[in-house]
Amino acid sequence: MxxxxxxxxxxxxxxxxxxxxxxxxxxxxxxxxxxxxxxxxxxxxxxxxxxxxxxxxxxxxxxxxxxxxxxxxxxxxxxxxxxxxxxxxxxxxxxxxxxxxxxxxxxxxxxxxxxxxxxxxxxxxxxxxxxxxxxxxEEKRRNAVLLERRKSEEENVKAVITDITHQLKTPIASLKMSLEIAGSDSFSIEERKQFFMQGSNQIDKLDLMLDSMAKLSQLEAELISIEPTAFSLKELITRVVSSLIMKALNKDIEIEVDIESDHLIVADRKWTTEAVSNILENAIKYSPKKTVITVKGTILPSYALIEVMDEGKGISKEEVNLIYRRFYRGKDAAVLENEGSGVGLYLARKIIEEQGGIIMMKDCQPQGANFQLTIPLALDANTAVIES
Known part of the structure; x- marks a missing residue:
């Protein structure tokens, strides 16, 4: 016109x-x-x-x-x-x-x-x-998105507060009851000792939960900075397995380590160890006694692939996309029987993705779960393959 x-x-x-x-x-x-x-x-x-x-x-x-x-x-x-x-x-x-x-x-x-x-x-x-x-x-659309995101964040904050309240309510109530019984003269000394130990366990559970929540809140608020450095893939797996070997032995679970070849990876040493430890700890927690957990390290063209394979019950398809949610715990009875805060996998995914990697879950045959995560390799000429 x-x-x-x-x-x-x-x-x-x-x-x-x-x-x-x-x-x-x-x-x-x-x-x-x-x-x-x-x-x-x-x-x-x-x-x-x-x-x-x-x-x-x-x-x-x-x-x-x-x-x-x-x-x-x-x-x-x-x-x-x-x-x-x-x-x-x-x-x-x-x-x-x-x-x-x-x-x-x-x-x-x-x-x-x-x-x-x-x-x-x-x-x-x-x-x-x-x-x-x-x-x-464009600004109008952006403002609409920001407004929607703000509403979503407000709803998320409310949900988080509700989740935290729910997560803390049960152990606090149990701790309160245990301490009341332990301090009562109506029960025998042996019974009071048992309730005292139960209260101590609830305190440990609360401490674990609060520690996980503190790490999660710091990471989400960007109070924790991810500082990647070049270090050995073998060193990472060794640190993770060493920190959890006693938990595995207490359940009569064997941990097998399979590292095809070593290579320098680029990641934050502390937080990457935390992420892989969360995955291995879950595998130990939900695996039956007298089973084997395999931790495998494979070098790909640009990434190192770490696999944690257990012989447990596995995770249903309906829950595969839910397990990385904050405070999510499976509906299976075996999951609910074990203590946990429901933030381990969420924290692991966030740490790995912050460093350019990915985390996924596949089924093992005949049963079990296989958690796979990738970590970028150091690819410059000064960080060649490490000889065994």
């Missing part, structure tokens, strides 16, 4: 210029014709006059038009081969016409330039207005 309007205005402008030029030319033609007639009238008047004096000359130019005198002047023009079209008057008229055409052309050109500049400025203004409109719409 804008291009059509611009073309129409251009055509109209050119038509106006052509009409003005045509009007000038027609007026010139009329003036030249009238001048020619006046000259012929004067010559005819001079020829028919009895005497030629000043009064006769003035009368010849000022007298009314007479067809006979005009015809006489035209006859004399033909007779003596004289042309009034070559007189100075006609040349002056031609020069006047040329100047008028030149002035008109320059004026039209200037007007055309002014119109073109105005049109260009109008297009620039329209483009800027369109850009501002798009930016406004």
């Amino acid at each position: 804008g291009q059509r309007g611009s073309k129409a205005l251009t055509v109209l402008f050119l038509l106006i210029i052509a009409a003005i030029a045509g009007a000038f030319f027609l007026n010139y033609q009329d003036l030249a014709r009238r001048t020619l007639i006046d000259n012929r009238q004067a010559i005819g008047s001079f020829a028919q006059a009895d005497t030629l004096n000043e009064a006769t000359v003035v009368a010849g130019f000022e007298s009314a038009l007479d067809e006979n005198k005009i015809a006489e002047g035209e006859r004399l023009e033909d007779k003596y081969g004289y042309s009034f079209q070559s007189t100075r008057q006609q040349h002056n008229l031609q020069r006047f016409l040329f100047r008028m055409v030149l002035i008109l052309s320059i004026t039209g050109l200037l007007l055309l330039v002014i119109w073109w500049i105005s049109r260009k400025q109008q297009k620039t203004l329209e483009s800027n207005l369109l850009l501002l409109s798009e930016r406004f719409e």
Whole structure:
């Protein structure tokens, strides 16, 4: 629509210029014709006059038009081969016409330039207005997203507070009951010792839960900075297995380590150890006694792959996408029987993804879970493969 309007205005402008030029030319033609007639009238008047004096000359130019005198002047023009079209008057008229055409052309050109500049400025203004409109719409959409995110975060905060309250309520109630019984004279010393131990266990559970929540809140609030450094994949797996070997032995669970080749990885030593430990600790916690957990390290082109494979019951397909949620604990009875805060896998996923890796879960055959996570390798020339 804008291009059509611009073309129409251009055509109209050119038509106006052509009409003005045509009007000038027609007026010139009329003036030249009238001048020619006046000259012929004067010559005819001079020829028919009895005497030629000043009064006769003035009368010849000022007298009314007479067809006979005009015809006489035209006859004399033909007779003596004289042309009034070559007189100075006609040349002056031609020069006047040329100047008028030149002035008109320059004026039209200037007007055309002014119109073109105005049109260009109008297009620039329209483009800027369109850009501002798009930016406004983009800001509007962004603000809508931010508002929606804020509402979601507010709802998430409420949910987190509810989850924390729910998570803390049970052990606190159990601790309160245990301490009341342990301090009561209505029970035997042996019974009070048992409840005292139960209360101590609840305190350990609360301490574990609060420690997990503190780490989680610090990581989410970016109070903890991930500082990747280059260190050995074998060192990482060794640190993780060493920290949890006693828990595995207490359940008569064997941990097998399979590292095909060693290589330097780029990760935060402390927090990556925390992430892998959370996965291995879950495997120990939910694996039956007298089973084997395999921790395998494989070098891929750009990443190190760590797999933690157990022989437990595994995780149902319905829960595969839920296990990484904050405070989520499975519905299986074996899961609910074990103590836990429900933030281990969430924390592990967040740590691994913060460093450019991924974490996923696959089924083992014939049963069990296989948690796989990737960690970037150090690929420069100074960090080559480590020889065993």
